[in-house]
Amino acid sequence: MFRPRLRIPRAGGLAQRIVAPAAAPARSIHQIPHNVTHKFSPEEGVPGLLTADGFDIAWTQHMTLMMEKLNALTAGTDYEQMDVQQIVKQTARQAHEASIFNHASMAFNNHLFFEGMRRVDFPEDAVEPPASNMSEKLQAEIKKNFSSVETLRREFIATALAMFGPGFIWLVKNSRSTEWRILTTYLAGSPLTAAHWRRQPVDLNSHGSDLSDEIVGSWLGRTQAATGATSAGRFVKDHTGPGGIEVTPVLCLNTWQHVWLRDYGLGAGGLGGKRQFVENWWHVIDWQRVEELADLSGRNNFK
DSSP states (O other): OSSSOOOOOOTGGGGGGGOOOOOOOOOOOOOOOOOHHHSSTTTBTTTTTTTTTHHHIIIIIIHHHHHHHHHOOOOOGGGGGSOOOHHHHHTTTOGGHHHHHHHHHHHHHHHHHHTOOOOOOOOOOOSOOOOOOOHHHHHHHHHHHSHHHHHHHHHHHHHHHHHOOOOEEEEEEEEEEEEEEEEEEEETOOOOOGGGGGOOOOOOSSHHHHHHHHHHHHHHHHHHHHTTBBBTBOOOOOOOTTTOOOOOEEEEEEEEHHHHHHOOOOOOOGGGHHHHHHHHHHHBBOOHHHHHHHTSSSSOOOO
């Protein structure tokens, strides 16, 4: 089955949601991107993946909160006039601006997740998944790097199930070669090259103290390097974190529980859960957008 089957009733439904008292007008320099709601109706959600309630939580409420927080945190600062991606890159090296980074990065990541999906219309009684819109050129690239499209699908599912904590799974392309790979970031970690300092690629809950010590040492090294000083006391201008490589994220899967829990439940007894969510997500991927971001045509379309 490729459609969300599990429904968890909420007392009162959306109609009885508590409405907060009207507050004074707030500055709204950063706003929710409109291209997602141009594809998906709030009344319908993401057909085949998220119901209207699920979409409301994962997109509308979540992005509204991120923008509210980001506007409040950046009011009166240089970041106020920057776009979200610029803020992510600029704050990744600043420990005292972690809150700004986290909210900007969450908004950027979630937007790329929804932007990477397409609207698929199919009958209510459909039992077969919709046809993919993957081109032969993109299919050849995936086969070259993962042996087959099916292998890539299985790797996404296996990676998602192995992630105990919330985060994102990315399909990224090396900007200097034709190599593709799957990358994980936990919490609000970013795959962007300039934000390699806060990629957060490991869930410490799944590893022992030895790795924790190693990561702490690595963090201290990045913190020292982030000041711009080398061991000789000179300042450097390289904004790529130590060990970082230039990659372009072309596809994003959001594994935070608030995205799928409403429609799929926890998956107890093998019913629904994260696995079913990921399997359904695979069928609504917009492979044309993936190809654009991968720049297979020779144009730079990453914005």
